[in-house]
Amino acid sequence: DTGVSQDPRHKITKRGQNVTFRCDPISEHNRLYWYRQTLGQGPEFLTYFQNEAQLEKSRLLSDRFSAERPKGSFSTLEIQRTEQGDSAMYLCASSDGMSVGPQHFGDGTRLSIL
């Protein structure tokens, strides 16, 4: 069990640029979640995949955000035309099973918008 891996750990970019983050879940986990965490707050749900299907998107996920999970393995989260308000920690989590249970989080990608 190598854990959930996220890349890059830190991303600094100028406002208006596009950024892409990658998440590699625990290998046997079929469920993958993206959350966003701002300073001093708890993580907020962004989107969820079961295998390769994106089954739910939060209203926090504006049209500038897109997520994919091709082949049901790793996932990418892309933010287009970044804005100051996008500065946050983007966390990925994975879980398995057919019912609610523990989600295992990666160490996140911290995005800073200049």
Added chain:
Amino acid sequence: QQQVKQSPQSLIVQKGGISIINCAYENTAFDYFPWYQQFPGKGPALLIAIRPDVSEKKEGRFTISFNKSAKQFSLHIMDSQPGDSATYFCAASRGSGTYKYIFGTGTRLKVLA
């Protein structure tokens, strides 16, 4: 109805003392309640979780107490140690659909040596 309210916002405890963090929820459809520990620069790590069919669960120094009628649950850290100094989050999830977590706002715990 989707909120999970967590208190206190911060907590200072002497080494060896008991740390208690409380959470309350409104949505009775929630049926899985995990607690996470987060250190600076790291992702949340699962500590312990409970389902509403039990009133208490203990794992080592960590205990969850659950009061279904009051829609409240709490984390007790016994014999608190300086290494426990971190931010703690409660969360809740429904037992159907996507099983996404709704997190509380966090409690920053400092254990004094």
